[in-house]
Amino acid sequence: MEKPVVRLGYAGFRGDRAEWQRFACDIFGLQAVPAHDDNELRLRADERAWRLAVRETGDPGLDYLGFEVANHEDLDGIMARLHAHGFAAQEDPSLARRRDVQRLVVTTAPDGTPLEFFIGGLIVSRPFASPTGARFVTGEAGLGHVLLIVPDAAEALRYFTQVIGLRRSDSIEVAPGCDGHFLNGGLRHHIVAVAEIPGLTGFDHIYLEVEDLVHVGQAWDKVSGGAAPVARSIGQHANDPAISFYTGSPSGFLFEYGCHSRLIPDVNTWVETRWESAYLWGGTYGTHAVG
16 A cells, blocks of 8 residues: 555544633743634634634543645545455545535544544635744644554554554653654655554544744743643653643643654654653643643
8 A cells, every 4th residue: 555645634623612722822822713613713824824623512532633745546445445454434525615615525423522523624815813923834744643542453553553553653652552653655754653552542643743842842831831731841842852742621631742753754754763761851840730
């Protein structure tokens, strides 16, 4: 199978829109913009019409993850492999219009995470205007990455590599006897990570990257000063040497914010490795529950 180019394109959450606007805009520099639905908050990070959406509800959590592919052939290939492996998947033109994309396929990962694969994300003429002056790293690398805590890591790996077409970059023991697996879709070191940890399941975190350490440090000053709960202190990862920190989001999962993530210029020459430690320095746990 020829591997497609896949990147994280957008994500949808459930929660308190007003709290999310304060959290995303005031602390992290995303831009709030009007949505099609009055019950939804949309957030920009670049030239795209939106990157994050929050649906007002009393049941906070993850609504969906949207992954962008390069062309119609790659989208058709993913849908064909989903069907061939027994996974339900259907194209939804009405939802594509609501998401501001050209084509969209809806499916569900084995762990129950709602996934959308799409092409043709809308670029708008109005420049992105960050309230904090932050510049997000997106473009060919995509929006960032997500971590899923799954009930069966082997099943998740088969799904994301054999069906979707991602590649494993490396792995790390994230809990005693439990490896986390980092999967790339092309340029970014990983767009999805999966781990099986006894007693934990669900959506762990989303990572957004900015261009410089200054904005990471300024956001860290706000969070460590009480603007949001600290989940992990600022530190530098080992395999993907981003300098980042984690905070609890208004929807209950974690939000990672950092800079200097690793890129993979040529996936054909990349050598998969296993790392001794997740951190080179920092990254100590805070008071917010993880997982």
